[in-house]
Amino acid sequence: MSVKETREERCVQALLISNYKKYYRVAYSYCSNPNDAMDIVQESAYKAIKYSNSLKHIEYADTWICKIVINTAIKMMNNKKSVIYELDESIPYVENFEQIYMKDLVSSLEEPERSIVMMRFFEDYKLEDISKVLDMNLSTVKSKLYRGLRKLKKELENKEDRSSVNE
Numbered sequence: 001m002s003v004k005e006t007r008e009e010r011c012v013q014a015l016l017i018s019n020y021k022k023y024y025r026v027a028y029s030y031c032s033n034p035n036d037a038m039d040i041v042q043e044s045a046y047k048a049i050k051y052s053n054s055l056k057h058i059e060y061a062d063t064w065i066c067k068i069v070i071n072t073a074i075k076m077m078n079n080k081k082s083v084i085y086e087l088d089e090s091i092p093y094v095e096n097f098e099q100i101y102m103k104d105l106v107s108s109l110e111e112p113e114r115s116i117v118m119m120r121f122f123e124d125y126k127l128e129d130i131s132k133v134l135d136m137n138l139s140t141v142k143s144k145l146y147r148g149l150r151k152l153k154k155e156l157e158n159k160e161d162r163s164s165v166n167e
Helices: 008-016 021-032 035-049 058-079 098-109 112-120 127-133 138-166
Strands: none
Touching: 008 021, 008 035, 008 058, 008 127, 021 058, 021 112, 035 058, 035 112, 058 127, 098 112, 098 138, 112 127, 112 138, 127 138
């Protein structure tokens, strides 16, 4: 930590502390592993503090940190040879089987559709905020969200068809 903290650095540190659970959930949505999610958040926090002086608009600091978490998660997951999925009962947003199943379905989407769906429906981000985090045009975010939701709907219909045949 520098001797003289900047306003941006203090803001980033405060957001990291107050929104830790949110950043953890975002990281967890990419890796589905509590230890990896903690590593992602820790690495992201380091990057956010280290580069806080490059933050141009302090009012977008939370969005900026989320973008760092997402990019770090994607990079770490791409670098991993195999991902081990384990269910951690302490994750607050996993409440029932249907939600776990939906999360698995969403995880099967390609980027950036997966990020957009996760941020919109699991983290309750507004579309405008998603476009800022992912550095995309708002209309692009909307079309990718629509495309991702269509894929999820098709997969759910296929599941219903398979289960009705088995009955």
